[in-house]
Amino acid sequence: MSTVVAKFGGTSVANAAQIKKVAAIVRADERRRIVVVSAPGKRDRQDEKITDTLIACHALAARGRPFRDRFAPISDRFRELARQLGIGGDMDPWVDEVEDLIASGADQSAVVSRGEYLCAHMIARYLGFEFVDATEIIEFSDATTVDAAATDRRIAVRLNGNARYVIPGFYGGRTDGSVQLFTRGGSDISAALVARGIGAESYENWTDVSGLLSADPRIVDSPRPIAEVSYRRLREFAFLGAAVFHEEAVSPAASRSIPIVIRNTNAPDHPGTTIAAASESEPRITGVAGRDAIHLVSVERSGLGKDVEAAGAIGRAARDAGVALVHLGFGADSGTALVAATTTEALDAFLGAIPAAVGCDNVAPPEAVAMVGVVGENVARSAALMAAAVGALEAASIPVMGVTADYSPFSFFFVVPDERYAEATKALYGAAVSG
Numbered sequence: 001m002s003t004v005v006a007k008f009g010g011t012s013v014a015n016a017a018q019i020k021k022v023a024a025i026v027r028a029d030e031r032r033r034i035v036v037v038s039a040p041g042k043r044d045r046q047d048e049k050i051t052d053t054l055i056a057c058h059a060l061a062a063r064g065r066p067f068r069d070r071f072a073p074i075s076d077r078f079r080e081l082a083r084q085l086g087i088g089g090d091m092d093p094w095v096d097e098v099e100d101l102i103a104s105g106a107d108q109s110a111v112v113s114r115g116e117y118l119c120a121h122m123i124a125r126y127l128g129f130e131f132v133d134a135t136e137i138i139e140f141s142d143a144t145t146v147d148a149a150a151t152d153r154r155i156a157v158r159l160n161g162n163a164r165y166v167i168p169g170f171y172g173g174r175t176d177g178s179v180q181l182f183t184r185g186g187s188d189i190s191a192a193l194v195a196r197g198i199g200a201e202s203y204e205n206w207t208d209v210s211g212l213l214s215a216d217p218r219i220v221d222s223p224r225p226i227a228e229v230s231y232r233r234l235r236e237f238a239f240l241g242a243a244v245f246h247e248e249a250v251s252p253a254a255s256r257s258i259p260i261v262i263r264n265t266n267a268p269d270h271p272g273t274t275i276a277a278a279s280e281s282e283p284r285i286t287g288v289a290g291r292d293a294i295h296l297v298s299v300e301r302s303g304l305g306k307d308v309e310a311a312g313a314i315g316r317a318a319r320d321a322g323v324a325l326v327h328l329g330f331g332a333d334s335g336t337a338l339v340a341a342t343t344t345e346a347l348d349a350f351l352g353a354i355p356a357a358v359g360c361d362n363v364a365p366p367e368a369v370a371m372v373g374v375v376g377e378n379v380a381r382s383a384a385l386m387a388a389a390v391g392a393l394e395a396a397s398i399p400v401m402g403v404t405a406d407y408s409p410f411s412f413f414f415v416v417p418d419e420r421y422a423e424a425t426k427a428l429y430g431a432a433v434s435g
Ligand code: ASP
Pocket: 009, 010, 038, 039, 049, 051, 052, 115, 169, 170, 183, 184, 185, 186, 187, 188
């Protein structure tokens, strides 16, 4: 029997009314036999995600401080949800178990994963599906790497082709059986791995928007929705900065040509966005995306462009400092790195490591920039499109500090001053998507 893996994000399971919508969606199609859930997210803007509350509880417990007051909202929230869903006191033992676990000094992965764990138990009860723990089926070989072959084998052994399951997202197991978390938003990856392991017909990713848009709606008014996009172009779109679903969730599904469909729990009749292998009906331009708060770091040293070790040395310096290296380019005697840093300490550590890494005397202070680019079929080989894009930036008097079009035929991007990011996004949208 064919199987659809349906993953529901934090807003889809935030309260009892949302969980009832989830149940209606699951029951509307009997192929939706495997449900993967996130931890309950925010119910309103003031609310806190269960995952964030757990991070706070673990931090307190790890310092030997009392955490029970901080844990109380989690306990209250699950007990109340269970009441509202008519599964009475069924959640009580699970909630108590989590409180004891935190008190016992369990590690961060073990504690922070419990939002998904409790949520999956609750939804399994409510739907009458079997709970399967993610530690049984997703195997990590180290803190950041999933053992794909071992995970496929575990799924084949543990999941039966006809039964119905609820699986917590966001974590798997280390080889010793202990819990290992993915990065934030990682339930998307969990569901992609399950979809691949089971050979699903499709992977539905249910969220609170009706699919992906061709630009950030906070910047561009009513951007065109994306009905279809190929795996490859979606990866470029996410790489440029589009806040789509977790980038690492694409490859497991793509490796077995499983379509990923992004859909809205609050508008279940909307077809959403289908991400699949390249198709004829995919529009030529996917959209415009970018990221602000990027640092442009310039380095000068005679012969740098011919030093085959330089790229690796800069990459290692970025990794060790904890900054994300977004792009690297070299000329005869110079190089530039675009990096994203979450803290000034990390950025300073990176800048401090550069002289030793590439053998230069000093590094100029970084410039605050943004990247903004276009994704679509062969866009980086289209002189006409590039001319239109440059023309639009020029018409808006936005200085171009760099342009890169050599890494993939599917996209190109400009480097512009950070404070011009929104204007540059609008200009490129006008030139490439709506123009
Ligand atoms: N609950 C986790 C987070 O908030 C993981 C997820 O929702 O995918 O990041």
